[in-house]
Amino acid sequence: MQSVATALTRLGDLAATPPVSALANAFAAAGHELALVGGPVRDAFLDRPINDLDFTTDATPEQILEIVKPLSDAQWDIGRAFGTIGARVAGETVEVTTYRADSYDGQSRKPEVVFGKSLEDDLLRRDFTVNALALRLPGLTLVDPANGIDDLLAGVLRTPISPEVSFGDDPLRMMRAARFTAQLGFRLDVDTAVAMEAMADSIRNISAERVCEELSKLLRSDSPHVGLELLVESGLFDRVLPEVPALRLEVDEHHHHKDVYQHTLTVLDQAIGYERSRGGFDGPDLIVRLAALLHDIGKPATRKLEPGGVVSFYHHDLVGSKLAKKRLRALRFDNDTIAAVAKLIELHLRFFGYSEGAWTDSAVRRYVRDAGDQLERLHILTRADVTTRNRRKADRLGFAYDDLEHRIRVLAEQEEMAAVRPDLDGQEIMAILGVRPGREVGEAYRYLLEQRLDDGPLGEEEATRRLRAWWDGRGE
Structure with missing residues (x-):
């Protein structure tokens, strides 16, 4: 967390850059207000990279477009109905939005767009106090009507107005709360947490596409673990992704098994670690993370209590793959992502027979063939799925997978196995x-x-x- 003085200096430097200063001067010359708002201001205080330049103004979308056209080499108005105009100014992508005051009517899955009249009102309708910050331009005046700076200093996530009203205006803000706890490492205000639990059912009013986008943003964060726990504890996942809370299986006094829910979160944590250490991905990999989160969702449906206190989950890989397809399709994930995640879940147990006896070259080739273009992700998921506290067992599995990867590399070099085809077409x-x-x-x-x-x-x-x-x- 930066000091206020340091953050303001950083914001002053940002305001002096060509795209920001050009916009500030142009809007002032046209007689309109302009402010840098939300994430960029927040991240200046948190000493985080500033990647997005978001502005708000009293100008209408038509007036915004008229002002930015002479300054930019490209403009787009895909968000015009919501008051947003995008443009590329001095090589930077910017978005300028008319002051807003939208709300949901509790029935429609999309907000009713209502343009606001003042910066302060616009800020108070935003999701959380730490995002309800603005820097007026070109005068560099910090605007903080909801005491967001205090919450930044305290590491607290709180709504600018009553959480019941805020979540009623846009229920997706409840999922966004989970994302920000993961991204920023903040704790949720008690009243906000209580409201989330009480209003969880209203998430059904939000379109699957918006839910999918928010869930994807959470999973791509550096450490989504705490955000996912919040979604489960609040009851939101019971409505959005019920297969995850269903992993909290009961354990009776006669039958014992690993806590599948906590195991799943550990697998996700470890998969993210392997994803980073092995490289080869252009940023956080959503497919790896979805597969880790959903790899055991077939267990509740296949759970069987065996004699002697043993619990089995036969064919949970196949059942889980089908369940994942159905759920991800309902959430409007794209077909390529659905197919990749389903394949990884279906194959995630295949390796465990390798450690019990040597595979022939034929078996190794089939492993590669079946994984196809998901082989590297399958390596990550399979390694991450080892969460045993028995160090000897963990080492044995790790060495076995090292050996399998070595054999795959050797065979690939010998046969160009990644493109295995018959000798005749x-x-x-x-x-x-x-x-x-x-x-x-x-x-x-x-x-x-x-x-x-x-x-x-x-x-x-x-x-x-x-x-x-x-x-x-x-x-x-």
Whole structure:
């Protein structure tokens, strides 16, 4: 946390940069107010990087567009209905929004957009006091009508007005509270937490697309663990992602098993650690994190109490994969993300047979083939899934996976395994067998692929010999 004087100096330096000073002077010359607002001001006090330049003004969207056009080389008005105009000014992307006072009517899934009349009113309608901060331009006057600076210093997340009213205006703010506890490391004000629990059901009024976006932002944060716990404890996840709170399975005195819910959060933490240490990703990887969060959601449906105090979860990988597809589809995640997460959940147990006995080269090839372009993510998820406190067992599994990755690298170098294909393509198969396109060609292709996976590269002559033998023997 920066001192107030240091933060103001930093904001002054920001105001002197070409995009900010150009906008400030242009709006002042046009007779309109302009203020830097929200995240950039907050992050100046928290000594965090300032990545977004968000402004608010008394000008209408039409007036904003008229003012920014001469200053910018590009403009977009996709948010015009909500009062927002975007532009690229002096090489920086900026967004300027008309003072707002929107609210929900409790029925519609979208807010009713109402433009406000003053900066102070605009700030008080924002989600949290730490975001209800503004710097008037060009005069560099700090505006803090909700005592957000005090809450920044105290590390408290609180709504500028009554939380019941604030969450009633936009229920998505409850999920945003969880994200900010994770991103900023703040604690939630007691009254705000109580209101979240009481009003959790109103999250159903929010569109799946907005919920998906907010959940994704939380999962991409540096440490989403505490935010996810808040979503479970408040009851929000019971409405949004009920498969996660369902992981809090009861344990009776005769049957004992690992706490699946806490195990899941640990797996997520460890997956994030592997994601960072192994590299190869362009920022936080949503697919890895979703797969870690959902990898065991098939356990409640497959839980079986066995004799001798054993609890089994047979086929929870397959059941969980189907449940994940259904839930992520309902939340409007894109098809590629859904397919990748479902595949990782389906395959996340495959490795554990490796440590019990040596796999053949054929088994290693199949592991790579089945993982496809998700192999690196599968490495991460599988390693993260080891949460045992038994150091000897953890080391054994770790060494086994090291060995598997080594064998994959060796085979890849020998065979270019990442692109494993039969030694003959479809055209060659049809020419050799004298058949037309159809089911037989697909069967022949799959046969040759299995031969390739079992024995490695065959060469054209040997592949042709095996193909003819297989074809001649089909009727036997």
